Amino acid sequence: MKETPVILVSGYLGAGKTTLINNLLREPNGKRLAILVNEFGELAIDEDLIEAKDDNLISISGGCICCSFGDDLSGALSDLAKFLPAPDYILIESSGVALPNQIVANVGLLNKFFMAGVVCIVDCSNVLQKLRDGYVSDLIASQIENSNLIILNKTDACSAQKLELIKEQISVDLNANLIASTTFSNISFEILEELQGISAACSDTDHADDVFDSVVIYPSNIDDPVNLGNLLLNATGIERAKGYFEDIANNRWLIQISSGALQLKQVQDHFPIGIVVIGLKGHFDISTVASLVQR
Amino acid sequence: MQKTKIYSAKKIYTMNPCRPIVSHVAVKEGKILGAGSLEELASWGEFDLDDTFNEKVIMPGFVEGHAHTMEGTLWRKVYLGWFDRTDPSGKTWPGLKSINEIIERLSAAEKELSNEDLPLSGWSIDPIYMDNQRISRQALDQVSRTRPIGVLHASGHILNVNSKGLELAGLLKKGINHPGIPIGNDGYPTGELYGPDAMTPVGKHVGFDRSMTDCDEQGLRDYARLCVRAGVTTCTDLAARLTEESVSMMLRVTGEANFPACIVPLKVFFGMSPKDLVEFVKEIQTLSTERLRLGRIKAVLDGSIQGFSARLNWPGYFNGSPNGLWYTSPEQLLELYSLALENNLQIHTHTNGDQATQLAIETLEAVLKVHPSFDHRFTLQHCQLASTAQFRKMSKLGMCVNLFANHHYYWGDEHYRLTVGPERAERMNACRTALDANVNMAIHSDAPITPLAPLFTAWCAVNRLTVSERVQGEHEKISIEEAMFAITLGAAYTLHMDHEIGSIEIGKRADFAILEDDPFEAKPVDLKNIAVWGTVQSGRIFEADNLS
Numbered sequence: 143m144k145e146t147p148v149i150l151v152s153g154y155l156g157a158g159k160t161t162l163i164n165n166l167l168r169e170p171n172g173k174r175l176a177i178l179v180n181e182f183g184e185l186a187i188d189e190d191l192i193e194a195k196d197d198n199l200i201s202i203s204g205g206c207i208c209c210s211f212g213d214d215l216s217g218a219l220s221d222l223a224k225f226l227p228a229p230d231y232i233l234i235e236s237s238g239v240a241l242p243n244q245i246v247a248n249v250g251l252l253n254k255f256f257m258a259g260v261v262c263i264v265d266c267s268n269v270l271q272k273l274r275d276g277y278v279s280d281l282i283a284s285q286i287e288n289s290n291l292i293i294l295n296k297t298d299a300c301s302a303q304k305l306e307l308i309k310e311q312i313s314v315d316l317n318a319n320l321i322a323s324t325t326f327s328n329i330s331f332e333i334l335e336e337l338q339g340i341s342a343a344c345s346d347t348d349h350a351d352d353v354f355d356s357v358v359i360y361p362s363n364i365d366d367p368v369n370l371g372n373l374l375l376n377a378t379g380i381e382r383a384k385g386y387f388e389d390i391a392n393n394r395w396l397i398q399i400s401s402g403a404l405q406l407k408q409v410q411d412h413f414p415i416g417i418v419v420i421g422l423k424g425h426f427d428i429s430t431v432a433s434l435v436q437r
Numbered sequence: 438m439q440k441t442k443i444y445s446a447k448k449i450y451t452m453n454p455c456r457p458i459v460s461h462v463a464v465k466e467g468k469i470l471g472a473g474s475l476e477e478l479a480s481w482g483e484f485d486l487d488d489t490f491n492e493k494v495i496m497p498g499f500v501e502g503h504a505h506t507m508e509g510t511l512w513r514k515v516y517l518g519w520f521d522r523t524d525p526s527g528k529t530w531p532g533l534k535s536i537n538e539i540i541e542r543l544s545a546a547e548k549e550l551s552n553e554d555l556p557l558s559g560w561s562i563d564p565i566y567m568d569n570q571r572i573s574r575q576a577l578d579q580v581s582r583t584r585p586i587g588v589l590h591a592s593g594h595i596l597n598v599n600s601k602g603l604e605l606a607g608l609l610k611k612g613i614n615h616p617g618i619p620i621g622n623d624g625y626p627t628g629e630l631y632g633p634d635a636m637t638p639v640g641k642h643v644g645f646d647r648s649m650t651d652c653d654e655q656g657l658r659d660y661a662r663l664c665v666r667a668g669v670t671t672c673t674d675l676a677a678r679l680t681e682e683s684v685s686m687m688l689r690v691t692g693e694a695n696f697p698a699c700i701v702p703l704k705v706f707f708g709m710s711p712k713d714l715v716e717f718v719k720e721i722q723t724l725s726t727e728r729l730r731l732g733r734i735k736a737v738l739d740g741s742i743q744g745f746s747a748r749l750n751w752p753g754y755f756n757g758s759p760n761g762l763w764y765t766s767p768e769q770l771l772e773l774y775s776l777a778l779e780n781n782l783q784i785h786t787h788t789n790g791d792q793a794t795q796l797a798i799e800t801l802e803a804v805l806k807v808h809p810s811f812d813h814r815f816t817l818q819h820c821q822l823a824s825t826a827q828f829r830k831m832s833k834l835g836m837c838v839n840l841f842a843n844h845h846y847y848w849g850d851e852h853y854r855l856t857v858g859p860e861r862a863e864r865m866n867a868c869r870t871a872l873d874a875n876v877n878m879a880i881h882s883d884a885p886i887t888p889l890a891p892l893f894t895a896w897c898a899v900n901r902l903t904v905s906e907r908v909q910g911e912h913e914k915i916s917i918e919e920a921m922f923a924i925t926l927g928a929a930y931t932l933h934m935d936h937e938i939g940s941i942e943i944g945k946r947a948d949f950a951i952l953e954d955d956p957f958e959a960k961p962v963d964l965k966n967i968a969v970w971g972t973v974q975s976g977r978i979f980e981a982d983n984l985s
C-alpha cells in the first residue's frame with residue numbers, strides 16, 4: 143500500500159504557521175492537501191478558500207480539506223486514512239507548545255503514513271528574545287533543532303544585522319542548516335515537496351542532516367537563466383535543486399535539477415522566489431552555490 | 438410549607454467560630470434554619486425532632502475541591518491497586534501485593550465476560566510498591582491471548598496491554614521507535630505504554646477511550662455514591678471536556694430526586710481558543726442548578742512530577758531529566774486570564790512544578806493591573822512544589838491554593854529519592870507555609886488517582902507520613918482544626934461557594950457529614966480511621982450502607 147507523506151509545520155505561537163497553511167492552500171501546485179490543525183480558531187482558514195464547513199471538517203476548493211484534531215492526533219490521522227482518494231500530502235499544524243519529535247514519533251506508530259519532513263517557522267521579530275526567555279527558550283530551541291527546514295519569517299520586521307545574528311544562532315548554536323527566509327510565510331509548496339526528497343533519499347539513515355547539506359538561494363535580476371541553470375548543475379556535489387527565480391525582465395522561471403538533468407522553464411504564476419539546493423555532505427560546496435546569487 | 442426538622446447529635450462542629458460546637462441543628466426547605474441548643478431552635482415554631490444522629494458527630498458536608506467523576510466509570514473495570522479500596526456499592530476490594538494476585542483477579546473477571554470481543558480493563562496498579570516489577574504483555578497473555586486487555590496505572594500515565602491489545606492497534610511488530618514504547622529483547626513492544634501519546638492509539642482497543650475523562654451516566658450516579666461514603670456533599674469534576682451532550686446528561690442525572698451531591702464541573706482549556714472557551718462557559722453558566730454548578734474553567738500549565746513532565750525551576754530534576762512540558766503557552770495563559778477576569782469567570786490552574794507556578798503568578802499579576810479584580814480567587818491546583826516566596830506572592834495577589842496532600846503519602850518517597858530530591862520533597866504540598874502566608878488553602882485527593890476521602894486527605898496533611906512511614910517535612914504539618922477547615926470552608930472558598938456551604942450556619946445549605954467519631958478529639962494518626970455514616974445533602978438524608 144502506498145503511504146501518504148506527512149509534513150509537520152511546527153513553530154511557536156504567532157510564528158506564521160496558519161498563514162503558511164493558507165498560502166499553501168492557495169497554491170497547492172496541483173496537489174490535494176489534507177491539513178490537520180489543532181483547533182478551528184478565529185483565524186484558521188481564510189474564508190474565501192472554504193467551500194463547506196462542519197464541526198471539524200472544512201472542504202477547500204481544489205479538493206483540499208482541513209480537519210481539527212483537538213487532543214487526538216492519531217485518531218484524526220486514522221480517520222484520514224479512510225478518506226478516499228487519499229490526499230497527496232498531509233500537513234499537520236502543531237500547537238505552539240508541541241515538540242516536533244513527539245509528533246514525529248506518534249506518526250511513526252501509524253501504518254499508512256510516513257514523515258516527509260518537519261518545517262519550523264521562526265518569527266524573526268521576537269525569536270532572539272524567546273531564545274533567552276526562561277519559560278520557553280528550551281521549547282523554541284527544541285522546535286528549531288528538530289526540524290528539517292527552518293523558515294525565517296517576518297524578516298522585514300528586523301534589521302539585516304539582526305537577521306544575520308538569527309541565522310548564526312540557528313545554524314551554529316542549534317545546528318539547523320536548511321534555512322529559507324521570507325515575509326508573510328510566503329513559501330512555495332515545491333520547497334516543502336523537497337523535504338520528501340530528503341527523507342526518501344536517505345530512508346535508511348535516521349537524519350537527513352547526516353547525509354545532506356542544503357541551502358536555499360534567492361536569485362533575482364538574473365540576466366542569463368540558462369547560464370544560472372548550468373552553473374548549478376555543475377556545482378560540486380549537488381544532488382538536486384528545485385524552485386523559482388526571477389530574471390532581469392521580471393519573468394518567473396522554474397528550475398529543477400535531479401539525476402544530473404536540468405529542467406528550466408518560464409512560468410506565468412508568481413510563485414515565491416527561492417531555490418532549495420541539496421548536496422552530499424562533505425562534497426557539496428555551499429559557499430560557491432550561495433555566491434551564484436550575489437553576482 | 439415544609440415543617441422544620443431539628444436534628445440532635447452527640448456533637449455538632451459548625452466551623453462557625455461564633456458558636457463552634459452545638460447540640461442541635463434545624464433544617465427547613467433544604468437549608469439550615471439554625472444551629473444551637475434545642476431551646477433556641479424551638480423558638481422558631483413548630484418542628485419535628487429527629488434523633489437519628491443522636492450518637493453521631495455532625496460536621497459541615499465535606500467539599501472535595503479537586504477530583505474527577507470518571508472514578509465512577511472506572512469502577513466498572515477491575516480494581517487492581519496495592520491498597521484496599523471501597524467501590525460505590527460499599528464492597529472493599531483487598532489490595533493486591535504481587536503480579537500473580539493481579540493476574541488471578543483479572544482471570545476471575547475474564548471468566549465473567551460473556552462476549553468474546555469485549556476488552557478486559559483494570560486500573561490502579563502501581564509497580565513502585567512491588568519493587569518496580571514490570572507487567573509484561575506475556576504476563577497479561579496468561580489471562581487471555583484472544584481478548585484485548587489493558588491495565589491502567591494508579592498515576593494514570595502508564596498503560597499495560599496484552600499482545601492482542603497491541604495487535605489490534607497494529608503495534609505488535611518490530612522496528613517501533615517511540616520514546617513511550619519500550620521494546621523487549623525479542624524486538625517487540627513489552628506492552629508498557631508511557632504517556633498519552635503512546636496510550637491513546639491502543640487505549641481505545643482495551644476499554645480506555647480518550648473520552649473516558651468524562652464520566653458516563655451510570656458513572657456519575659456511582660460517583661455520587663462514593664461521595665456519600667466519604668462524607669462529601671459538594672465535589673468538583675476538575676477537567677471535564679463538557680460538551681453540550683455531557684452537560685445535558687449531567688443536568689439530567691444530578692436533577693434526579695435522589696442524587697446525593699452537588700457537582701461542580703470545570704471546563705478544561707484545550708482544543709478551543711480562549712475567546713470561544715470563555716463564550717461557551719458563560720453560556721453554560723446560565724444552566725447551573727442547585728446540584729450542578731457550571732461556569733468555571735481549568736487550565737493545565739504543565740505535566741506531572743513523577744512523569745518528569747512538570748516544569749521545574751533551576752536546578753530541575755534530581756535525576757537529571759530534562760525539564761518538562763508546557764501544555765499551555767505563556768501567551769495563551771495571558772489571553773485566557775485577561776478574558777476570564779474581563780468576563781468575571783474564575784480559573785483554576787494546574788501547576789505541578791515551581792516554574793509553572795511562577796508563570797501563573799506572574800501572568801495573573803500582569804493581568805490584574807489591566808483588569809483590577811478584588812475577589813477573583815484564582816486557584817492553583819496541585820501547586821506541589823511552590824516555594825515560600827511563591828506563597829507570599831500568591832497571598833498578595835489574592836490567589837488560592839489546593840494542595841495535593843494525598844500525593845505526599847503515596848509518592849513522597851519517590852520524590853525524595855528520585856524526582857526532586859530531599860529538600861524539595863520535604864516542602865512539597867507545603868500546607869503550613871501556605872497558611873502562614875495567609876493563602877486560602879484546600880487539600881485534595883485527585884480521585885481516581887487516590888481515593889476520595891477528605892478525612893484521609895486531612896490525615897495526610899496533619900501527619901505528613903509517606904508509605905514507608907517516614908515523616909517527610911515535619912515543619913509543613915498542620916493541626917487537625919486547620920485540616921478540617923481545609924476540607925470544608927477552605928475548599929468552598931476556592932469555588933466562590935463559602936457563602937452557601939462549608940459551615941453549619943443559618944441560611945446555608947443543609948449539607949452535613951455524619952461521622953461515627955469525633956475527628957477533633959482523635960489522635961492525629963487515627964484521623965483516617967474515623968468512619969463515615971453518610972451525609973445530609975440539601976436536607977436529604979443519605980446513609981452510606983443503605984443507598985438505593
Ligand SMILES: [Zn+2]
Binds near residue numbers: 883
Ligand atoms: Zn486532577
